[in-house]
Amino acid sequence: MKLLVTGGCGFIGANFIRYYVKKHRSCAILNVDKLTYAGNLQNLEGMEERKNYRFVRADITNAAQMRQAFRRFRPDAVVNFAAESFVDRSIAAPAAFLKTNFLGVGVLLNCALEYGATRFLQVSTDEVYGSILKGKFHERSVIDPSSPYSASKAAADGLVMAFHRTYGLPVLITRSSNNYGPYQFPEKLIPLIISNALNHQKIPVYGDGLHVRDWLYVGDNCRAIDLVLHKGRTGEIYNIGAQYERTNLYVVEKILRILNKPLGLIEHVKDRPGHDRRYAVSITKIKKQLGWQPSVSFEAGLSKTIDWYEHNRSWIENTRTGAYRSFYRKYYSGLGLKNF
Numbered sequence: 001m002k003l004l005v006t007g008g009c010g011f012i013g014a015n016f017i018r019y020y021v022k023k024h025r026s027c028a029i030l031n032v033d034k035l036t037y038a039g040n041l042q043n044l045e046g047m048e049e050r051k052n053y054r055f056v057r058a059d060i061t062n063a064a065q066m067r068q069a070f071r072r073f074r075p076d077a078v079v080n081f082a083a084e085s086f087v088d089r090s091i092a093a094p095a096a097f098l099k100t101n102f103l104g105v106g107v108l109l110n111c112a113l114e115y116g117a118t119r120f121l122q123v124s125t126d127e128v129y130g131s132i133l134k135g136k137f138h139e140r141s142v143i144d145p146s147s148p149y150s151a152s153k154a155a156a157d158g159l160v161m162a163f164h165r166t167y168g169l170p171v172l173i174t175r176s177s178n179n180y181g182p183y184q185f186p187e188k189l190i191p192l193i194i195s196n197a198l199n200h201q202k203i204p205v206y207g208d209g210l211h212v213r214d215w216l217y218v219g220d221n222c223r224a225i226d227l228v229l230h231k232g233r234t235g236e237i238y239n240i241g242a243q244y245e246r247t248n249l250y251v252v253e254k255i256l257r258i259l260n261k262p263l264g265l266i267e268h269v270k271d272r273p274g275h276d277r278r279y280a281v282s283i284t285k286i287k288k289q290l291g292w293q294p295s296v297s298f299e300a301g302l303s304k305t306i307d308w309y310e311h312n313r314s315w316i317e318n319t320r321t322g323a324y325r326s327f328y329r330k331y332y333s334g335l336g337l338k339n340f
């Protein structure tokens with residue numbers, strides 16, 4: 001099989017490629033990534049030595065580049081991870097989110113149709129459902145996104161389904177909860193806590209910190225995506241979650257305790273506008289239809305993650321470039337956080 005992966009130099013994409021090449025040794029992979037600030041070739045170090053893996057630097061919103069990649073590689077299947085993925089940045093500057101997360105998906109769908117891909121898996125998010133205070137969203141729940149990021153992902157889900165209904169494209173959508181694990185860019189909560197704590201820097205926590213997320217170890221998500229890609233029913237959506245709900249504050253305090261750092265590093269900042277209070281998805285469908293369930297406990301996943309960041313401090317420093325620093329200095333000082 002030939003698999004075209006987009007966004008493979010980002011967090012989940014890189015973990016997925018590493019997982020996939022071990023599991024499906026004869027499969028050829030083409031990784032298409034623009035290498036934005038979040039894409040990092042180091043995430044796939046060693047991979048270029050494999051005969052059946054290739055990387056192309058290209059932009060999914062560029063139709064000519066994508067047509068060339070599809071024409072040359074002729075993939076049987078496509079998994080689209082490529083996205084602008086950080087909610088805070090979508091609030092500060094939404095345009096890139098609309099372009100990549102919606103228009104880019106349109107370009108990929110057109111190519112998949114034109115070059116006859118037999119599976120197209122769109123990696124979406126539980127954030128498309130919006131906030132829920134009690135109960136859980138299932139795959140047929142109404143989507144009600146709150147941020148420009150989640151709205152762009154929700155719009156893309158609509159387009160993916162439209163290509164299925166209108167042109168018969170064999171599509172699949174996964175909507176996972178918050179992932180954590182190695183190679184996650186340290187603007188997202190868990191790697192931000194770990195890397196700031198290791199550097200004895202303040203840790204910004206939005207509002208009261210009681211926003212609830214369901215923390216999924218990235219390896220479990222990769223396993224689920226692989227299963228949906230191969231065994232999922234086309235035209236269907238699959239929620240993926242760990243069923244491990246905790247508040248942001250709980251997660252920050254837990255990591256500080258593990259690292260033996262003072263809770264005084266926590267600094268509450270002005271809440272994020274439109275901040276969803278709780279995300280929660282039911283995973284009954286993927287459990288019943290595909291037999292998937294999470295296998296890594298939060299304790300085990302967190303311990304692997306902390307260990308990885310402790311042993312890869314230069315990776316952290318390489319991601320925190322001048323552009324990163326200037327964006328966040330401005331962003332967090334606007335929220336009232338000093339000494340970031």
Ligand SMILES: NC(=O)c1ccc[n+]([C@@H]2O[C@H](COP(=O)([O-])OP(=O)(O)OC[C@H]3O[C@@H](n4cnc5c(N)ncnc54)[C@H](O)[C@@H]3O)[C@@H](O)[C@H]2O)c1
Binds near residue numbers: 032
């Ligand atoms: N991280 C999470 O907790 C989470 C949860 C649910 C869903 N998702 C979804 O999973 C996918 C991957 O998320 P992630 O956390 O790995 O993101 P990430 O930001 O770490 O990686 C995104 C990758 O996409 C690439 N990219 C961005 N724009 C591109 C473009 N125009 N053309 C080609 N490549 C481009 C970047 O260079 C980067 O390598 C996203 O679609 C995201 O919406 C993430």
